[in-house]
Amino acid sequence: MSTAPLLIFAWGNPSRGDDALGPLLIERLQAMNLSGVDCLTDFQLQVEHALDLKGRRRVLFVDASLNAAAPFEFAPIQSARDASFTTHAMTPAAILQVYRDVEDSEPPASWLLGIRGERWALGDPPSEAALANLEQALRWTLQWIRD
């Protein structure tokens, strides 16, 4: 199985309200069966995800965010040796740093897309506002894929 040049990696817990935004975006993209794009999702970012970046030209990390302005924010990210490895969930910047350490090369160009969410309670469905943000984020992502 060949490695697609683009990777979209979203994380979040589908059972926790708007935390499902990342996995929902992946669901929508997978349904489109886009060529040249791999879509991966997990509950949290962990050290092993650094190896999913290998062979990629560009990577988009996607997460729900309480801090992002609606409907979403995006920014390029650089590798950084932060302290997130001490928690259950690493940051994308720390993942890029692990890539540099184990591959001894620069990680692929990467962006972080934060989709604005409102509520994170266990068992809650995604909020209407968050789902509206998701639609706009999806359109932006399709543009990012085409660029």
Next chain:
Amino acid sequence: MSFELETADINPENLRRVAIDPVSRVEGHGKVTLLLDENNQVHQVRLHIVEFRGFERFIQGRPYWEVPVMVQRLCGICPVSHHLAASKAMDIVVGAAQLTPTAEKMRRLMHYGQILQSHALHFFHLSSPDLLFGFDSDVAKRNIVGIAAQYPEIAKKGILLRKFGQEVIRITAGKRVHGTGSIPGGVNKSLSKDERTELLKDAYTMVAWSREAVNIIKQLHQQNPALYDTFGAFRSSFMSLVAADGSLDLYHGALRARDADGKILFDQMDYQNYDQVITEEVKPWSYMKFPFFTALGPEAGWYKVGPLARVQNCDNIPTPLAEYERREFVAYAGGKPSHATLGYHWARMIEMLFAAETIKDLLHDDDLEGTDLVLSGERQKEGVGVIEAPRGTLFHHYRVGDNDLVTMANLIVSTTNNNQAMNTAVREVAKKYLNGREITEGLLNHIEVAIRAFDPCLSCATHALGQMPLEVSLIDAEGGVISRVSKDSDGLRRLT
């Protein structure tokens, strides 16, 4: 009954309390409390489990067929073990003690995938920082990211070994976490040719890397026997499943126990009758139960489980490379049981090699593509399922009513089986390394190193309804608090 250093021999109010809270690089939440006098002499050491979850109660009233999926929520690290142990218990309930070849081999593949990923996670992500950098090395470096920076090849292989195990789980169980592949009486899917081919591509590499991992820990052990042979060492009985021929089998078998000298205590014991040989004790300061061999009583009957127990309890390992390593391990220990707590790491890597070899062999078996997946027979009211989970022997015991709802559930998880053993290990370390010394982070990490060697899964182990920490308030007629007394794990204390 109380063990040495379990309860302070003088008034705890006169002692200084040091807490390691939370214990890090283990699954779940636990803490260690130490009570020290003014000369830093240790008077009490306890490993506490600080969360209460009560799965055994809320399984009651659920339909039996839901249980193999439900119990995976016990844990994010070893859900496959609970999935399979519950399935095995429910096999008995649906009258299908013997599965079809396809179902049994699919489950075995899933289980050995779980062993591989869990052992790789533990060794490379959680323990190798202590072992490669030193117990009191720079805390900022003592983690998997530090390993990736200094030993990138080791880190990469560790990450990929775990990833392969997760891939085996995903393909056999449907998902990497909380799959649904195993059901009462069998499985709900087999492998496709493409899936077998995909996994086989990497299977031989995983065997080679697992051998390298055994060599890493073996060399560490042999280079520093003064540390590795004695750190946290204690004598105890040990127990595991073994196959009918006495060989190592992590999916199925009968119970065998040996005393500290290796003498058989019981053998080929049908685990449906586990409650005839094991009793569970509850202590007021922990949510985790303390099991012991009934015939020996709580003082002498506690035991250890897991890799160190299994590799020494079996007569042989049925794959050639792991068997070669087992013999070397036994020879190193001089033919007698090793009770070195750090020996858990060496034994764990031998098991990882066994898992990798077993996965490779299973993937060559055409039964994995079979279509005969489920059996049923005469419905039973009760079933026990036991499996050797990554951390040790795991018991699931259920009773099911005529209306198909569970009426009783009892779980003895691997970490619970090791409860007294872990407490003993940390007390041994406290006595040797902490007594009379100024406490530093590095010294406290010695305690955590001893706990980590057992790879405890504290989330899984918190099901005993012990005595809660208690607080009593005396309130006057106006609602003012006159007096508050707390009875917690350290003894009785007046708060106001």
